[in-house]
Amino acid sequence: MKQPASEAQQGGPEAAPVADAVPLTKPAGKTPGGSPSRPPLGLRLDFRTLSLLGVLAALIVVGGITKPDQFLDTSNLQLVLTQASIIGVVTVGMTFVITSGGIDLSVGAIVALASVWATTLATQEYGFAGILFTAIIVGLACGLVNGVLIAYGGMAPFIATLAIMASARGLALQITDGNTQVVTLKSVLDLGSRDSYILGVPPLVIIFAAVTVIGWLVLNRTTFGRRTVAVGGNAEATRLAGIDVRRQRLYLYLLSGLCCGIAAFMLIVLSGSGQNTNGNLYELDAIAAAIIGGTLLSGGRGTIVGSVLGVLIFTTITNIFALNNLQSDVQQIAKGAIIVAAVLVQRRTARNGEG
Amino acid sequence: MPETSRRGILFGTAAIGAGAFLTACTSNEKKDEPAANEQPVDDKPGKAVTIGFAGPQADHGWLAAINANARAQAKKYSDVTLDITEGSNDTAAQIGQIDSLINKKVDVLVILPADGKALTQAGLKAMRAGIPVINLDRIFADPQAFRCYVGGDNYGMGVNAGKYIGEKLKDKANATVIELSGPDSLELTKQRTQGFDDALKNYPNIKKVARQAADFTVESGQAKMAQLLQAQSKFDALWNHDDDQGVGALRAIDQAGRDGFLMVGGAGAKSAMDAIKADNSVLKATVLYPPIMASSAIDLARALGQSKGVSGLAGLEIPAQVTLFSAVVDKDNVDEYLPQGFS
Numbered sequence: 045m046k047q048p049a050s051e052a053q054q055g056g057p058e059a060a061p062v063a064d065a066v067p068l069t070k071p072a073g074k075t076p077g078g079s080p081s082r083p084p085l086g087l088r089l090d091f092r093t094l095s096l097l098g099v100l101a102a103l104i105v106v107g108g109i110t111k112p113d114q115f116l117d118t119s120n121l122q123l124v125l126t127q128a129s130i131i132g133v134v135t136v137g138m139t140f141v142i143t144s145g146g147i148d149l150s151v152g153a154i155v156a157l158a159s160v161w162a163t164t165l166a167t168q169e170y171g172f173a174g175i176l177f178t179a180i181i182v183g184l185a186c187g188l189v190n191g192v193l194i195a196y197g198g199m200a201p202f203i204a205t206l207a208i209m210a211s212a213r214g215l216a217l218q219i220t221d222g223n224t225q226v227v228t229l230k231s232v233l234d235l236g237s238r239d240s241y242i243l244g245v246p247p248l249v250i251i252f253a254a255v256t257v258i259g260w261l262v263l264n265r266t267t268f269g270r271r272t273v274a275v276g277g278n279a280e281a282t283r284l285a286g287i288d289v290r291r292q293r294l295y296l297y298l299l300s301g302l303c304c305g306i307a308a309f310m311l312i313v314l315s316g317s318g319q320n321t322n323g324n325l326y327e328l329d330a331i332a333a334a335i336i337g338g339t340l341l342s343g344g345r346g347t348i349v350g351s352v353l354g355v356l357i358f359t360t361i362t363n364i365f366a367l368n369n370l371q372s373d374v375q376q377i378a379k380g381a382i383i384v385a386a387v388l389v390q391r392r393t394a395r396n397g398e399g
Numbered sequence: 400m401p402e403t404s405r406r407g408i409l410f411g412t413a414a415i416g417a418g419a420f421l422t423a424c425t426s427n428e429k430k431d432e433p434a435a436n437e438q439p440v441d442d443k444p445g446k447a448v449t450i451g452f453a454g455p456q457a458d459h460g461w462l463a464a465i466n467a468n469a470r471a472q473a474k475k476y477s478d479v480t481l482d483i484t485e486g487s488n489d490t491a492a493q494i495g496q497i498d499s500l501i502n503k504k505v506d507v508l509v510i511l512p513a514d515g516k517a518l519t520q521a522g523l524k525a526m527r528a529g530i531p532v533i534n535l536d537r538i539f540a541d542p543q544a545f546r547c548y549v550g551g552d553n554y555g556m557g558v559n560a561g562k563y564i565g566e567k568l569k570d571k572a573n574a575t576v577i578e579l580s581g582p583d584s585l586e587l588t589k590q591r592t593q594g595f596d597d598a599l600k601n602y603p604n605i606k607k608v609a610r611q612a613a614d615f616t617v618e619s620g621q622a623k624m625a626q627l628l629q630a631q632s633k634f635d636a637l638w639n640h641d642d643d644q645g646v647g648a649l650r651a652i653d654q655a656g657r658d659g660f661l662m663v664g665g666a667g668a669k670s671a672m673d674a675i676k677a678d679n680s681v682l683k684a685t686v687l688y689p690p691i692m693a694s695s696a697i698d699l700a701r702a703l704g705q706s707k708g709v710s711g712l713a714g715l716e717i718p719a720q721v722t723l724f725s726a727v728v729d730k731d732n733v734d735e736y737l738p739q740g741f742s
Contacts, residue, residue: 111630113632114629114630114632117629119629119655120629123625123626123629126625127622127625161421161424161425162424164424164425164426164427165426165427165428166423166424166425166426166427166428167424170424174424177420178420178421178424181417181420181421182421185417185421217456217458219425219427220427221427221457221463222457222458222459222460222462222463223427223460223463223741223742224459224460224617224643224646224668224670224742225427226646226670236650236654237653237654238654238655238656311618314618314621314650315617315618315620315621315646315647315650316617316621316646316647316650317617317646317647317650319459319616319617319618319643320458321458321459321615321616321618322616322617322618323618324614324616324618324619362626363626363629366611366623366626366627366629366630367626367629367630368630369608369609369610369611369630371583371610371611371612372582372583372611372612373583
């Protein structure tokens with residue numbers, strides 16, 4: 045690795061294009077070589093994040109008022125976090141891709157393919173490790189195809205990942221032949237049971253937390269993260285600064301594929317099965333959560349904290365609706381309205397805050 | 400670049416190894432295939448009949464079982480040739496497939512349309528060309544588009560589930576029931592729920608307290624059931640419309656450590672019947688929506704092609720409609736139905 049050289053090269057060209065593309069509040073604009081003014085704990089609570097927390101708090105109030113007994117309950121917290129964990133891991137990967145100015149429409153299909161590949165009778169013979177390994181390798185392999193098509197094949201991310209979405213779903217269907225593949229391995233199933241909670245925290249939530257922390261560190265505290273932001277801000281300037289933009293893109297889609305592989309394994313643990321219909325519309329949920337969180341769809345700015353808050357908001361809404369026995373028609377209408385409201389509130393507070 | 404190439408070799412080897420492993424892992428072949436379900440074929444071989452079969456893409460267990468049953472039934476008759484098309488959910492593609500079967504001049508057509516209303520014209524065209532059509536499960540908009548309709552009874556499925564639960568709970572004061580339905584966007588879900596509600600009306604002591612819609616997938620079954628369990632700390636019975644999503648629902652029940660209620664499933668998957676037979680979970684029964692209807696369709700198609708009636712019925716002609724009864728399978732009769740269970 046030629047760490048010092050690229051580090052020094054990066055500061056200048058990166059800061060310039062990104063800064064005039066987007067008014068940055070997030071940690072992209074570093075002074076070359078020097079340590080930038082990092083907020084305490086490394087967490088800057090900007091207005092966007094605050095407004096997201098406000099929306100989440102408002103939802104918790106609504107849930108607490110309408111269904112106090114069921115909503116404000118440890119088991120409900122475990123439930124909401126567990127249900128957020130799988131899409132949450134996918135969203136972390138998606139946040140990186142969107143930050144770099146790309147998009148990954150194939151995440152749901154990759155989760156489906158990885159989950160069925162890892163639960164065939166043949167794979168199950170290799171036990172816990174076989175399932176975990178297969179899920180991750182299939183995720184990485186799909187990410188690799190995406191990355192090569194986009195970075196070296198010059199295809200638009202939208203088109204390339206759309207194509208992989210179709211093919212991966214088709215392959216998943218071919219493997220399962222439409223059947224549900226039930227997992228019979230006790231070691232895998234046990235990971236999702238109440239007995240394996242660690243201090244009351246489900247293992248799936250721990251995986252989610254670990255992926256979030258690692259994702260946050262990588263995006264905000266590493267060269268890789270700064271290059272990701274730079275590619276999204278101005279790819280040409282980044283290339284001229286001597287950074288291998290194509291390789292960076294390849295790595296980003298690999299990362300998204302890896303997250304899908306992890307999510308597929310988590311889904312196998314949670315549902316005890318693999319099915320070709322798994323991961324339905326994950327791409328939309330992950331993109332929506334990232335955008336609500338404050339990641340720019342055009343690239344150049346990304347926030348893992350925001351994405352995770354976006355996921356939590358969605359999951360909490362679903363939870364409150366289900367606890368109140370509202371039907372899916374009302375749920376969908378209200379969900380759309382809340383997305384619009386959340387984004388409007390966020391914009392307003394952000395504008396006031398910056399102005 | 401020696402560094403890169405060494406790394407390349409390492410990665411290459413790892414990739415080939417992983418690839419070989421993964422290729423070996425696509426297999427879903429069972430080590431010992433269970434014997435095909437034996438049914439007495441009472442008719443002697445007659446006139447040779449070519450049956451064309453057009454169905455949607457088998458993207459879930461029930462449709463996969465439809466195709467498998469049609470194939471298996473056709474195989475039993477030495478005088479039947481089955482011309483089966485690649486499944487498609489695209490209306491235009493399915494119309495094209497039916498056209499090609501008409502052009503091949505098959506003797507009888509069995510059509511399970513992806514969308515019954517949208518494929519009415521294709522059915523009419525075949526009938527006008529003199530090819531009798533057997534319309535399977537999703538009914539055409541115009542009765543002239545089929546010679547015979549064979550299908551399940553979604554309303555009756557709900558009624559039978561409600562009756563079964565009602566009989567089990569009729570002596571319990573203030574009994575509560577919850578429902579995990581299929582996707583609300585499907586008409587069949589509305590029919591099933593309507594039947595369920597209507598049957599429960601006969602039992603004034605039973606009240607349905609909650610209903611959530613999953614979408615026939617294991618994943619959604621797990622998610623929605625987990626929410627229902629959180630919302631209802633106590634209830635006496637649960638009807639789940641579909642055994643595929645029931646795999647997820649049972650996972651959620653298991654994960655929440657809940658029991659003390661009666662669960663009834665729907666459709667009749669093998670995994671559900673195995674659980675009913677084992678009798679070690681809350682799942683005690685399932686209401687059939689039997690994919691065996693595809694076998695009946697092949698039987699009727701063969702009879703039509705050979706201009707025969709149905710043995711056991713007094714009428715000389717094949718009936719215009721056959722609606723299958725949604726039987727309730729529980730521990731007492733599970734052995735009888737187990738061979739029909741689909742995976």
